[in-house]
Amino acid sequence: MGARRGEDVEVVTAPGRLPGNDEPAVRERARAIPEAAVARLAVYLRVLSGLAEQDVTTISSEELSAAAGVNSAKLRKDLSYIGSYGTRGVGYEVEVLVDQIERILGLTRKHSVCVVGIGNLGHALANYAGFPGRGFPVSALFDVDDDLIGVPVGGILVSHVDDIPRVCAEREVSIGVIATPPPAAQGVCDRLVSAGVQCILNFAPVVLQVPDHVEVRKVDLAVEMQILSFHVARRADEAANADESGMVVPG
Amino acid sequence: MGARRGEDVEVVTAPGRLPGNDEPAVRERARAIPEAAVARLAVYLRVLSGLAEQDVTTISSEELSAAAGVNSAKLRKDLSYIGSYGTRGVGYEVEVLVDQIERILGLTRKHSVCVVGIGNLGHALANYAGFPGRGFPVSALFDVDDDLIGVPVGGILVSHVDDIPRVCAEREVSIGVIATPPPAAQGVCDRLVSAGVQCILNFAPVVLQVPDHVEVRKVDLAVEMQILSFHVARRADEAANADESGMVVPG
DNA sequence: CGGTGTGAATACTTTCACAGCT
DNA sequence: AGCTGTGAAAGTATTCACACCG
Incomplete structure (x- = not known):
């Protein structure tokens, strides 16, 4: 980063709207789409796909x-x-929007997915129709349980986690989904990373430690429930407060 | 953004809550915890619980x-x-932290949960140990499939979705989890709402329309995968660019 | 007109950096 | 001597509101 520590360097530049502003470290990449926007683009894409199926050809920003x-x-x-x-x-x-969003999200290539941990959730994921349907073929499954190895789940044979490096390389897996019990998750994650997998979706309720170049997203049921719990509590508080302050309850 | 240009802007800083500050129109919100912080508190809580089990009694902000x-x-x-x-x-x-975070998150009360849609995912959720373990007893299951009604899953008998109002009222369900196929989700959501459920966790890949007083959180696998896909693509682009600009790749 | 595209304003979140307590 | 707690700065994200164009 540039200068900091202002010995009266006075921050001058308001957010640069001046024309001659040649920021030194600015990445001139136009690929500066905010993370939050990316998540929403995926939602728009689904809505748009639904509309396309109903033969809607045009839509306004208001409707969409x-x-x-x-x-x-x-x-x-x-x-x-x-x-x-x-x-x-x-x-x-x-x-047009469908095509462009798919391009930006990188959905023009297929991304092979592996699922590690074939318990209840792993089964659900392996069978989840949303994956292959939208360019995410599940191409490998892993577990440690000997009774599961070689068994087909959703049409794919389960391999042993020890084979992660070989199988992921062979099948060019680019996304790993972790659905193991918590204690196994970090170990599995390490194996995926050393097998070259750079993107991980983690369902295990643990914080994974990964190198910088690996992208992790997590889905944490307990956290989701607790956030909802917080809102239940907040609502109850508000109700109590409103009550006590003599508010007339409408309706 | 702070001071810039000499128009005595004086943006009075924001939501400070100084003691003795008699704000005129402030709506008495002691509970002004940012949403993003709430989500992290839930994570801290899990880490802390783990530490407590290992008999760690004290921890610094750096370690935690x-x-x-x-x-x-x-x-x-x-x-x-x-x-x-x-x-x-x-x-x-x-x-102390465990107690306080639990208090803030409203985990001192139990929150009855119902799961609607007992397919692969619904089964996984009904059996998910993380729920009851942390104050979220699953107390009702619903489906439309006659073959499932009355069958015990994870120790609970499956009821028919038509009975949502009665059963939810009887068992004081405060959180509804939707794990149905997409076309059924909005209908189920409406029934939950009219049964008085104010918090919903939605696994179906549809955007639910609900009244303002209902809190919805969604877990959307396809969206998660597409966000990862975006990052794969971005990485590929960056690699290509770095390449082309003659950068020497460091070890 | 009606609806997009976008600077500018606002709101929210994260990070810095250090005073103050133990 | 060290670590928390927190104003203030920096950085992001969202919303407003309107010029512009088909």
């Missing part, structure tokens, strides 16, 4: 945003990150 | 933050939202 559960300004901003594909006064062509 | 995968400033800030329970020069008492 309502269907996606966001407001229209956010939707337009999100779409603006990927380019200008709308027509003023009209709206967007569904098919 | 490392175990939780965040930096220590963020951890301290997050903890500061719930109060001052640390000892300067020493650290935090594990047990």
Whole structure:
């Protein structure tokens, strides 16, 4: 980073709107799509795919945003990150948006997925129709249980976790899904990483330690439930407060 | 953003809650914990519970933050939202933090959970040990399939979705988990809402429309996969660019 | 007109850095 | 001497509001 420690360096530059602003460390990559926007693009894509199936060809930001559960300004901003594909006064062509979002999300290539840990959840994941349907073929399954090795689940034979390096290399796995019990997760993660897998989706309730170049996303049921619990509690508090402050309850 | 340009802007800083500050129109919110912080508190809680089991009694922000995968400033800030329970020069008492986080997250009450849609995923959820273990007893299961009604799954008998209102009321369900196929999700959601359930965790890949007073969180595998796909693509782009710009790849 | 695309304003989150307590 | 707690700065994300264009 540049200068810090301002001996009266006075921060001058308001967020650069000046033209001659040649930031030194600025990545001139246009690929600066906010993470939050990426997540929403995936949602828009699903909504749009549904519309395409119903032969809707054109849609406005207002309609699309309502269907996606966001407001229209956010939707337009999100779409603006990927380019200008709308027509003023009209709206967007569904098919164009589908293509462009798929391009940005990298869905034009297929991404082989492996699932590690074939318990209840692993079974569900291995059979999950949403994966292959949208460019994510599940191409390997792993477990430690001898009774499972060689058994077909969702059409794929389960391999032993010890074979992760070989099998992942052979089948060019790019995304690993961890659905093991918590104590096994870090070990499995390490094996996936050393097998060259750079993206991991973790269902085990543990914080995985990985090198910088590996991307981890986690799905944590307990955390989700606790967040909901927090909201239940907050609501109860508010109700109690409103009550006590003599508010008249409407309806 | 702070001061810039000489128009005595004086942005009065934000939501401070100084003591003795008699804000005019402040709506008495003692509970102003950022959503993002709430999610992390749940993670800290799990780490802390693990530490407690290993008889660790005291921990510094540096250690705890490392175990939780965040930096220590963020951890301290997050903890500061719930109060001052640390000892300067020493650290935090594990047990105190556990109690306080549980209190804030509303885990001192039990929250009955129902699962709707007893397919692969529903089975996995019904059997998920993480729920009852941490104050979220699964107390009702629902499906439409006649072959499933009355069958015990994870020790609970499956009821028909038509009985959602009655059963949810009887068992005081406060959190509904939707694990149905996409087309059924909105209908199930509506029934849960009219049964008085105010918090919903949605695994179906659809955007649920709910009244304002209902809190929905979603877990969307396809979206997660697509976000990872985006990162795979970005990485590939970066590699290509670095390559082309004649960069020497470091070891 | 009607609806997109986007600077600018606002709101929220993270990080810095250090005063103050133990 | 060390670590927490926290204002203030920096960085992101969301929303507003309107110029612009079909």
